[in-house]
Amino acid sequence: MSNDFFNPVTTQTWSNGRHLVRCVKVIEETWDVRTFCFMADQPLMFFFKPGQFVTLELEINGAPVMRSYTISSSPSLPYSFSITIKRVSGGVVSNWLHDNLQAGQELAVHGPVGLFNAIDFPAEKVLLLSGGVGITPVMSMARWFYDTNANVDMVFVHSARSPKDIIYHRELEQMAARVDNFSLHLVCEKHGLGEPWSGYRGYLNQAMLQLMAPDYLQREIFCCGPTPYMAAVKRLLQEQGFDMAHYHEEAFGATPAEVRAEVKELAAEAAEAPPVPMAEQHQVSFISTGKSIHVSPGETVHGAAAKLGLHIPKACGMGICGTCKVLKTGGEVQMEHNGGITDEDLADGYILACCSVPQSDVSIDF
Numbered sequence: 491m492s493n494d495f496f497n498p499v500t501t502q503t504w505s506n507g508r509h510l511v512r513c514v515k516v517i518e519e520t521w522d523v524r525t526f527c528f529m530a531d532q533p534l535m536f537f538f539k540p541g542q543f544v545t546l547e548l549e550i551n552g553a554p555v556m557r558s559y560t561i562s563s564s565p566s567l568p569y570s571f572s573i574t575i576k577r578v579s580g581g582v583v584s585n586w587l588h589d590n591l592q593a594g595q596e597l598a599v600h601g602p603v604g605l606f607n608a609i610d611f612p613a614e615k616v617l618l619l620s621g622g623v624g625i626t627p628v629m630s631m632a633r634w635f636y637d638t639n640a641n642v643d644m645v646f647v648h649s650a651r652s653p654k655d656i657i658y659h660r661e662l663e664q665m666a667a668r669v670d671n672f673s674l675h676l677v678c679e680k681h682g683l684g685e686p687w688s689g690y691r692g693y694l695n696q697a698m699l700q701l702m703a704p705d706y707l708q709r710e711i712f713c714c715g716p717t718p719y720m721a722a723v724k725r726l727l728q729e730q731g732f733d734m735a736h737y738h739e740e741a742f743g744a745t746p747a748e749v750r751a752e753v754k755e756l757a758a759e760a761a762e763a764p765p766v767p768m769a770e771q772h773q774v775s776f777i778s779t780g781k782s783i784h785v786s787p788g789e790t791v792h793g794a795a796a797k798l799g800l801h802i803p804k805a806c807g808m809g810i811c812g813t814c815k816v817l818k819t820g821g822e823v824q825m826e827h828n829g830g831i832t833d834e835d836l837a838d839g840y841i842l843a844c845c846s847v848p849q850s851d852v853s854i855d856f
């Protein structure tokens with residue numbers, strides 16, 4: 491075929507990094523869940539792998555806050571992206587977003603990143619399992635497969651507290667009604683008085699799964715939900731002898747508390763540890779600010795910066811979100827990340843400060 495009939499696409503696309511975006515629409519999904527849609531001021535295509543997430547850079551009560559949310563829209567509609575957030579009682583960030591974020595406001599986001607995605611684990615048959623607002627990444631996957639007419643057999647199983655809590659209910663029903671490779675199963679823990687419900691009730695169990703997807707042991711499984719939900723799903727699958735290499739879960743939502751605990755432990759250990767001889771320490775120099783410090787073995791670049799009072803933005807603290815990406819201009823680090831950085835960024839010399847431990851004297855452009 492001649493190339494004469496093709497025009498190059500000239501619209502810019504984003505890549506993993508910091509982007510200014512504008513909230514353009516707020517959609518009420520359920521009584522306590524809202525979707526926030528974002529676009530750039532210039533036409534920009536937001537490509538990402540369905541299942542990936544972004545980290546919002548916010549200022550709440552005068553303090554900087556970073557918080558990660560999976561993208562709920564699909565890259566098949568690339569001129570905008572959206573996140574879907576549930577109001578959580580006592581949840582400072584989710585409540586702030588519900589109360590304050592409106593169409594017209596601009597904010598910075600970091601990303602997109604994430605290993606939990608449908609592109610890196612291609613399969614002909616998938617089982618999408620979600621609990622509550624954990625539906626967002628698997629909805630992105632389902633929308634992507636649906637919009638692109640992908641030859642993928644989907645079973646979508648969503649568990650909600652009650653019928654009024656089912657996020658994207660009508661859209662899910664519509665997808666299931668229109669194509670035959672999308673099978674939808676909804677499970678409600680309970681239903682209120684006068685609330686009709688003829689679907690599954692209680693908690694997802696093996697008998698239900700067997701009815702919904704008799705071939706579930708042969709499917710690629712993507713699971714996202716509250717920690718107890720994912721633990722129960724995992725246990726169920728393991729008991730049935732499922733090959734867990736084909737099980738993927740979105741886990742970062744549950745990690746901050748653990749990370750905080752770990753950081754505290756490390757701090758306590760450090761306080762008790764004997765001083766490290768100078769010969770074993772490495773110097774970390776921050777070029778733009780002209781500051782430097784010696785760090786002990788095991789200390790991260792982010793930790794070194796913090797000791798100097800330098801604030802490298804950080805969210806997950808474990809190499810997932812990519813927020814702490816900085817350019818390394820010299821020296822060697824050992825980086826144990828969890829997918830928060832692309833191969834291109836690595837080739838360009840970037841590192842994730844939160845999970846990079848100097849192996850020599852190191853210089854950082856910060």
Ligand code: FES
Binds near residue numbers: 812
């Ligand atoms: S803070 Fe998330 S990758 Fe470093």
